[in-house]
Amino acid sequence: MTTLIYDGTFEGLLTSVFEVYDRRLDRVNLQKTGLNSNALFEDKLQVITDYVRANRVLKGLKQKVSSMGIQRLYAAHLAEMDGEENSLLGYIRYAFDAGQNIEEDYGNKFVMRVSEMVRMVRREKHRMEAFVRFQKLKDETYYAAVEPDFNVLPLLIRHFKSRYADQKWIIYDIKRKYGIYYDLHDTQYISLDFASVNKPGDVIAAFTEDEGIYQHLWKNYFSSVNIPSRKNTKLHVRHIPKRYWKHLTEKI
Amino acid sequence: MNADRITEKLNILADAAKYDVSCASSGSKRKNENKGLGNASNGICHSYTEDGRCVSLLKILLTNHCIFDCAYCVSRKSNDIQRAAFTVQEVVDLTINFYRRNYIEGLFLSSGIFKDADFTMERLVRIAKKLRTEHNFNGYIHLKSIPGASDELMNEAGLYADRLSVNLEMPTEAGLKLLAPDKNQADMIKPMGYLKNAIIQRTEEKKLFKKAPIFAPAGQSTQVIIGATPENDSEVLRSANYFYKNFNLKRVYYSGYVPVLADSRLPALNTSVPMVRENRLYQADWLMRFYGFKVNEIVNDAQPHLDLDIDPKLSWAIRNMQAFPVNINKADLQMILRVPGIGLLSAQKIVSARKFGKLNWDQLKKMGVALNRAKYFVICNSTEFERRDLTGNNIKQFILATSQSKFLKNTQVQLNLF
Structure with a gap:
């Protein structure tokens, strides 16, 4: 058994595949750096991410798997689950x-x-497409904070870019401390200094005047459409698990 | 903007619209063109109310003033409630601002009938037109077709809306006559028929000319109220089937009647909402649309009602034990779809995966098959299978004993009271 240690990136994963074939390894255990395994009698190999090698593997993989399949592998990789x-x-x-x-x-x-x-990651992506709540800032940028279970921001760009093409927006992942910013032309990854902003109420000073009004209207709408005689809390919580509530305007 | 006045109107007109259960925002393929706002491609449920229903669209009435007096409706003429009406601009502003904050997928606009059908329909169309042409809004728009509206207006509505719907309200003409004496089914069917033909014609045009405008790309739907009139499930499903077949409807919604008004023609105010029945009707509806079941197989004269304690597919299976067991590794997709506990996705997975090798219980379980039900009806690559010669009734008892029905808990609570 050989333990391969890689940096957790998709390219690192592909480089590890290269090592497996290059060194003709049979039984391997792949893990991210930082996770110490203390098994005494095993070979350890630090994989250094190499874009040329990663690309060779990707090219070979494309001969074997459809482009959809490659996308699915990338999505599964974004789950970042230890051991997986x-x-x-x-x-x-x-x-x-x-x-x-x-x-x-x-x-x-x-x-x-x-x-x-893939199903887990895509479900989280879909949840983010639903649960992002933008708040309009004074400079006309729409800002949303999220804390997704998986690292799904890269998968969200296409959806939000084609939907909100005429407004500037930021979606910020508080857990992973980075975000996407759309400036009416392109998107880029950004990181902000104010890591402490994790509740929509925190930056009220920066909001436009009508932001409060629309949040109020939305909360009112949300409670008006409820039918009390059909109350079904179990179903409600299954659809919106509680961990998402703190970023949902209507649930705060 | 007078925030308090808008809030009050929104509360009244959202409350009045909430009994319309249609919530779909999928089925359209409207793209965002010229850097406008929004698109309508895949349905997204942005939130869920405490009763567990999804909130996808801003669902409001333009007004709850109404000249009709339908017994089941909160907005009926003779009901003493607060009335309100939005202006065109107010609806447009609410839609755009909610949409920009990612609260909603679009607008679902309905209305009480004020003055006459055309007058009301014209207002609804005007709002859709304004959103599309002045605000370059490409989000989802669902408009109600007002029964009796003219063909010209319906045509214009189709150009701006993604989906249109007329509510049949009652599953049968007789039920409608009883509770909504001012309405008649012919008036409802007329715009439906017009739209059906217009959609077919426009789709043909679109195939020939790429630039032809899209016309109601998400089609038509309707809603029937369940439990307000004495129709049985067989009548309800046959009526649904008729409209699916003859009007190419995308969806028929079943709305369990929520008692809101005291009327001798209606169930009493303390009657509970028929939620289980509603759920079973939706399951039966899915069987008809996606699983290749004919309406006669689900309900017929011998079985006019759906079983409330088990789902309609299991119910069909135990009435038709001669069709089982099904060999997972050989049977057609159509037959695999008929096995209780196997859904659309797992059926497709099974058919794909068995090309690589015969499947066993463990693999079926991993694919998402509910073995607690399926195990009585299939054989697979394993020496273990149900050897006892069980009757349909035995199987039903075994399954009920081992499963935790989402409804069973409620029943127990009710029993404990006595």
Whole structure:
């Protein structure tokens, strides 16, 4: 058993695949830097992310897996779940070693696991598309803070860019301390100094005057459409788990 | 803007609109053009009320003034309630500002009938037109077709709206006559028929000319109220089936009647909302639209009502034990879809995955099959399978005993009271 230690990036993952084939490794355990495993008698190998090698692996993978499949692998990678890089590695090795396209072989444990992770990440992405609540700042920028379970910001860009093409906006991931900023032309990754801004109420001074009015109207609307005789708290919480409430205008 | 006045209006007119259950914001493919605002492609539920229903659109009435006196409706003429009306500009401002903050997918605009059908419809169309042409708004717009509105207005509505709907209100003509004496089904069906033909025609044009305008891209839907009149499930589902087949409807919504008014023709005020029945009707509706079931297989003269304690697919299966067991590794997709506990996605996964090798219980479970139900009806690559010669009734008892129905808890609470 060889333990490969990589930096947690997608390119790092692909470089690790390169190492596996280059060194003809058989039984491997892939893990992120910083997680110490203390097994005494095992080989350790620090994988240094190499874009040329990563690209070679990606190019080879494209021969074996559809472009949708590559996107799915990337989405599963964004789950950043500890220990699950072995499922990704297993999937990629299975894809390389098989004679046919294996994307739909749901009987295979790696394919099934990756499919589960993709579903989890996409669900979180979809939740963010729903639960982002913009607040209008004085400079006409719409700002939203989020704390998604997985690192889904990169997957959100396309949706928000095509939807809110005529307004400047920022979606900021407080947990991972970075955000996306759209300036009416392009998006870029940014990081802000005020890490302490994690409640929509915190930066009231920076809001436009009508921001408070529309938040008030939205809260009113939300309570008006409820039908008390159909109350179903279990269903309500299943749809909007409590951890999302602190960023939802209507639930604060 | 007078915030207090708008708040008051919003409260009244959102409250009056909430019994319309349609919430879909999907099915359209409107793109954001020329850097405008919004698009309508995939449905998103932005929030959920405490009763667990989704909030996707700003669902409001333009006004709750109404010349009709339908017994089941809060806004009926003879009901002594506060009345209000939005101006065109107020609706536009609310929609745009809610949309920009990512609260909603778009607007669902309905209205009480004031003056006459055309007058009301013209107002609704004007709002949609303003949003589209003056504000370059490409979000989702769902307009109510007012029964009796002219073809010209319906045509204009189709050009600006993504979806249009006429509520049939009662599953049968007789039910409608009883509770809504001012309305008749012919008036409701007329705009529906016009739109159906217009949609077909415009879709043909679109195939020939890429630049042809899109026309109600998310189609039409309707709603029937359940439990206000004595129709059985068979009548409800047959009526739904008729409208799916003859008017190409995208959706029929079933709205369990919420008693809000005292009237001798209606269930008493303390009657509970028929939520389980509503749920079973939706399940049956899905079986008809996605699972290849014919309405006769789900309900018929021998079975005029859906089982309340088990879902309609399981109910069909235990009445048709001769069709089982199904071999997961060989059967057609159509047959796999009929197995209780297997949904659309897992059925497709099964059919894809079995090309690579025979599937066993463990793999089925991982794919998301509900084995507690499916195990009685399938065989797979395993020596373990149900060997007892169970009757449909046995199976029903076993499944009820081992599963935790989402409704069972309520029943127990009610029993404990006695």
